[in-house]
Amino acid sequence: MSADLLTVSPSPHIHTDLTVPQIMRGVIIAMIPALLFSVYNFGLGAVYVTLLAILFCVVIEYAIARYLLKRPASIYDGSAIITGMLLAFNVPTNLPWHIILIGSAVAIGIGKMSFGGLGNNPFNPALVGRVFLLLSFPVEMTSWPKAGATWSLDAVTSATPLGILKDGLRAGDTVPELMNQMPSYTDFFFGLQGGSLGEMSAFAILLGLIYMLYRKIITWHIPVSMLATILLMTGIFWLIDPTRFANPVFHLLTGGIMLGAVFMATDYVTSPFTHRGMIIFGVGIGVLTVVIRLFGSYPEGVSFAILIMNAFVPLINSYAKQPRYGSKSQRHKAYQEKLEKEVKATP
Amino acid sequence: MAMRLHKHKTFKTGGIHPHDNKLSAQVAITPLPLPKMVTIPIIQHIGAPAKIVVNRGDMVKTGQIIATHEGFVSSNIHASVSGRVGVIEEVMDSTGFKHMAITIRVKGDDWEETIDRSDTLIEEIKLTPKEIVSRIMEAGVVGMGGAAFPSHVKLSVPEGKHVDHLLINGVECEPYLTADHRVMLEKPKEIIVGIKILMKALGVQKTIIGIEYNKADAIEIFQQLLKNEKHIGVEALEVQYPQGGEKQLIQALLNREVPSGGLPADVGVIVHNVGTTFAVYEAVQKNKPLLERVVTVTGKSVKQPSNFLVRIGTPVIDLLIAAGGVPEDTGKIVSGGPMMGKAIADLDVPVAKGTSGILLIPKDEASRSETYNCVHCGKCIEACPMGLEPYRLLIMSKKGNSQRAKEEHILDCIECGSCSFVCPSNRPILDYIRLGKTQLKKQKSV
Numbered sequence: 001m002s003a004d005l006l007t008v009s010p011s012p013h014i015h016t017d018l019t020v021p022q023i024m025r026g027v028i029i030a031m032i033p034a035l036l037f038s039v040y041n042f043g044l045g046a047v048y049v050t051l052l053a054i055l056f057c058v059v060i061e062y063a064i065a066r067y068l069l070k071r072p073a074s075i076y077d078g079s080a081i082i083t084g085m086l087l088a089f090n091v092p093t094n095l096p097w098h099i100i101l102i103g104s105a106v107a108i109g110i111g112k113m114s115f116g117g118l119g120n121n122p123f124n125p126a127l128v129g130r131v132f133l134l135l136s137f138p139v140e141m142t143s144w145p146k147a148g149a150t151w152s153l154d155a156v157t158s159a160t161p162l163g164i165l166k167d168g169l170r171a172g173d174t175v176p177e178l179m180n181q182m183p184s185y186t187d188f189f190f191g192l193q194g195g196s197l198g199e200m201s202a203f204a205i206l207l208g209l210i211y212m213l214y215r216k217i218i219t220w221h222i223p224v225s226m227l228a229t230i231l232l233m234t235g236i237f238w239l240i241d242p243t244r245f246a247n248p249v250f251h252l253l254t255g256g257i258m259l260g261a262v263f264m265a266t267d268y269v270t271s272p273f274t275h276r277g278m279i280i281f282g283v284g285i286g287v288l289t290v291v292i293r294l295f296g297s298y299p300e301g302v303s304f305a306i307l308i309m310n311a312f313v314p315l316i317n318s319y320a321k322q323p324r325y326g327s328k329s330q331r332h333k334a335y336q337e338k339l340e341k342e343v344k345a346t347p
Numbered sequence: 348m349a350m351r352l353h354k355h356k357t358f359k360t361g362g363i364h365p366h367d368n369k370l371s372a373q374v375a376i377t378p379l380p381l382p383k384m385v386t387i388p389i390i391q392h393i394g395a396p397a398k399i400v401v402n403r404g405d406m407v408k409t410g411q412i413i414a415t416h417e418g419f420v421s422s423n424i425h426a427s428v429s430g431r432v433g434v435i436e437e438v439m440d441s442t443g444f445k446h447m448a449i450t451i452r453v454k455g456d457d458w459e460e461t462i463d464r465s466d467t468l469i470e471e472i473k474l475t476p477k478e479i480v481s482r483i484m485e486a487g488v489v490g491m492g493g494a495a496f497p498s499h500v501k502l503s504v505p506e507g508k509h510v511d512h513l514l515i516n517g518v519e520c521e522p523y524l525t526a527d528h529r530v531m532l533e534k535p536k537e538i539i540v541g542i543k544i545l546m547k548a549l550g551v552q553k554t555i556i557g558i559e560y561n562k563a564d565a566i567e568i569f570q571q572l573l574k575n576e577k578h579i580g581v582e583a584l585e586v587q588y589p590q591g592g593e594k595q596l597i598q599a600l601l602n603r604e605v606p607s608g609g610l611p612a613d614v615g616v617i618v619h620n621v622g623t624t625f626a627v628y629e630a631v632q633k634n635k636p637l638l639e640r641v642v643t644v645t646g647k648s649v650k651q652p653s654n655f656l657v658r659i660g661t662p663v664i665d666l667l668i669a670a671g672g673v674p675e676d677t678g679k680i681v682s683g684g685p686m687m688g689k690a691i692a693d694l695d696v697p698v699a700k701g702t703s704g705i706l707l708i709p710k711d712e713a714s715r716s717e718t719y720n721c722v723h724c725g726k727c728i729e730a731c732p733m734g735l736e737p738y739r740l741l742i743m744s745k746k747g748n749s750q751r752a753k754e755e756h757i758l759d760c761i762e763c764g765s766c767s768f769v770c771p772s773n774r775p776i777l778d779y780i781r782l783g784k785t786q787l788k789k790q791k792s793v
Contacts, residue, residue, distance in 0.1 A: 007679040007713040008443070008692050010778050012764030014365060014522065014685040014712070020719040020771045077719055119720030119772075273725035273736070324734035324756065325360045325594060326607045 024078030026217045030208035037191045037201040045093030056104035057084035064113045086126035089198025094145045103129040123310045124270045144194040160194045161254045166299035174243040188253035199259040209262045221278035223261040229286025260302035270310045277320035284309045357585035358595040361732040363765045371525045371652035378656040385660030388440045388448040391699040392489040394420035405432045410459035422497045423487035427638040427658035429457035441682035462635045469632040479548040486630030487637045491622035495701035502548045508612045517558040517621040518591035521684025524704045526641040529654045531565040541628035554579045559586045589763040593618045646707030648674035664694035678713025681706040686764045719772035727766035733759045737766035737776045744783030752783045
């Protein structure tokens with residue numbers, strides 16, 4: 001043996017292969033199908049917006065870490081890339097570059113670094129950026145390019161299915177009438193509809209979900225509880241009055257519900273720790289989303305629902321604890337009582 | 348992995364699946380040649396150190412008592428070789444702390460006459476329960492799974508507690524280790540007699556041997572041998588770490604949970620390791636004290652991963668030479684398994700009663716990787732077999748808020764390391780939990 005000293009450190013001496021950079025890489029891989037569908041749908045605009053958002057997010061995070069907080073650059077964990085991608089997924093593909101820059105600055109600067117960087121932010125940074133843009137640039141943020149229209153950067157704009165629904169209902173039309181103006185359900189499922197960059201294709205997002213579940217990056221608890229709640233609630237309203245409320249499948253496949261359930265609500269940092277907590281969180285997002293969609297003034301509610309539930313996470317964490325070993329005192333008590341009886345019965 | 352038709356029993360809370368890497372599973376136990384010198388620490392068990400009863404220059408026989416137990420929770424120490432007693436001084440043992448130890452320079456192999464060294468199986472148990480316990484105490488038998496808790500203490504069930512089950516721990520859930528596995532394959536009949544001795548001492552009617560299904564050969568052997576036994580059963584268990592933990596094994600086999608701060612006897616159970624059960628057989632039927640044990644020597648670059656029968660006090664270097672030498676790329680040497688074992692600083696550290704394996708870790712896996720902020724993934728909570736919230740305990744210990752940590756049941760932590768193993772940010776969670784526990788103990792003693 002060489003003269004090197006042996007390493008002496010406390011146990012455990014082995015470690016799982018899954019580390020933070022690998023998890024981040026896994027999430028990025030999981031987002032690629034949705035990105036590819038978006039390119040197919042909207043053309044080069046999707047690539048342009050995504051690359052720009054990633055670039056801005058990484059550069060801003062680097063600058064803040066190095067020059068404002070004066071500490072080592074924190075970009076190598078890959079989380080800034082994910083924030084950039086998620087922000088891009090949440091905006092139209094014809095968004096001007098300066099709005100993307102503002103969105104990135106808000107997402108990374110306010111949403112993440114002002115709390116201390118990775119792991120410390122209470123709200124999903126990409127959603128903070130998105131909602132800021134939605135409130136500041138309502139026109140640009142809701143001028144959706146038409147799906148499959150062109151491969152150039154200048155796209156023809158169109159309304160999203162949810163927009164058509166909301167405006168139509170306001171104008172006094174009924175749901176069955178409005179449904180005739182919509183693409184088919186197959187189109188919804190595969191993503192041939194208007195909307196934000198990464199949210200149209202339920203199919204592509206589900207591929208990402210399957211990948212993340214397979215790699216054990218996330219568990220089923222948040223997506224399933226959230227989607228099931230939305231299905232159940234919209235189902236109930238649909239059964240009550242199918243002329244005023246769209247059917248649950250329409251709701252699941254349109255807007256950002258799939259994207260939110262798979263990539264936004266499952267963000268580790270801003271979701272609860274325990275499985276029980278995750279289910280409460282998912283159900284909460286589902287309820288809020290449906291309430292905003294059916295009764296609010298916005299056609300879409302996922303972003304707001306997730307941000308509102310983000311705020312409840314500390315509360316959920318302190319309530320929804322893991323069942324502790326040995327805390328099932330009732331089982332223990334029952335056993336002790338049985339024992340005492342046996343001891344008494346034996347002479 | 349092949350599909351299995353039915354799921355085996357396992358514990359319910361937490362748990363992880365490290366690669367098991369049982370490199371030496373097919374290697375038969377071979378006796379290690381006698382060392383030139385042994386260094387026998389007088390504390391190789393939980394409890395008070397034993398009192399030294401020999402002097403420098405004394406000639407001792409193999410099996411002779413050289414230190415007697417002080418108090419109830421303590422254990423006798425015997426000479427593991429014959430020869431002349433050398434220096435009696437503080438040496439570094441595998442815990443990383445210095446403890447008093449007796450060195451013996453080996454001369455010949457002269458055993459105490461009372462010890463039966465033959466291989467004949469003695470099935471008839473002549474001793475009374477009381478005599479069994481005192482014989483086990485005399486022979487210095489301690490738990491050989493790693494914790495080294497004196498066995499006679501476990502057999503003295505406190506008043507008012509009723510024990511209805513004996514569980515035999517053949518789980519060996521630590522990756523790499525195969526010592527228990529080999530003992531089960533090579534000494535099953537002796538283990539069964541050992542079980543009957545323990546059952547007689549405890550007065551229990553029911554025993555279950557728990558073995559993880561990755562040791563199918565061992566399960567089969569016991570099923571064959573126990574076909575006509577009504578009171579002793581074998582249960583194949585799911586492969587999941589830390590199933591060899593006493594509390595986890597009780598949950599897996601009987602679905603009972605030991606209350607916080609309580610003992611297995613509180614739920615009517617006593618657990619003994621298979622290696623210990625074999626030592627009990629030897630102590631009671633052969634009058635042989637615990638002076639040697641099976642130690643696995645293993646690691647990815649070890650030339651001949653082996654299972655050696657080693658005299659207590661043999662320096663680790665002797666085992667490594669017998670296994671083909673220390674590989675060039677060795678970065679860390681661990682006494683015990685990779686999850687709970689202790690890294691040792693030098694190669695002269697002696698094998699103790701609780702040493703189940705020596706694991707060589709290559710340089711590139713020896714040091715810890717870069718850490719990141721906690722990303723709230725919740726994997727530590729998911730993995731904790733005690734249902735604790737390790738990330739929280741880390742924060743509290745770091746802040747020195749040990750009272751708050753106590754309320755969060757930090758003392759329930761069994762230090763299995765599952766939280767640190769799964770943490771994707773490589774955070775030293777268990778290090779801080781240990782610190783928190785130490786802070787609490789200090790406060791208590793003040």
